[in-house]
Amino acid sequence: MNKEIIHTNKAPEAVGPYSQAVACSANKLVFLSGQIGLDPNTGKLIEGDFELQxxxxxxxxxxxxxxxxxxxxxxxxxxxxxxxLTKFDVVNKIMSEIFPKPFPSRSTVGVLNLPKSAEFEVEAILAL
Structure with a gap:
């Protein structure tokens, strides 16, 4: 997979660990469903600590x-x-620890509710 980071000074800089846009040539795309902070061993949501979730x-x-x-x-x-969305900086900190550069493109949306009363959900697209 060949990833090309697209950047222009004519648009705002990223306000977190992500790129303005990413172009890629891929043999296969994988669309991941959303993941919330469920413990895979118990099937229960991590509760009480946003960062752990x-x-x-x-x-x-x-x-x-x-x-x-x-x-x-x-x-x-x-x-x-x-x-x-006041916890946006917490997510940016964790993401910058986990993801290698160059960062993927990203959207962040504030929502009223998530499944199982989760406070955070992530979904992704992969290029292989």
Missing amino acids: VRQSFNNMQAVIEASNATLANVVKMNLFLTD
Whole structure:
């Protein structure tokens, strides 16, 4: 997979660990369903700690990525959903720790509710 980062000074800089746009040539695209902070062993939501819930969501996403015979470097687009956008910086911090540069493109959306009363959900598109 060949990933090309698209950047222009005519649009605002990214306000987190993501790129303005990503172009890629791929043999296969993989569309990951949203992942929330469910513990895969118990099926229960990590509760009481937003950061742990975000980390578990990313761990769940990474498990599906690995099952696709891919790595985080194959992620070209992500969608993040938060029930509280004041926690946006927490997600950016965690994402910058987890993802290799160059970062994928990304959208972040504030939502009223998520499944199982989760506070965070992540979905991704991979290019293999």
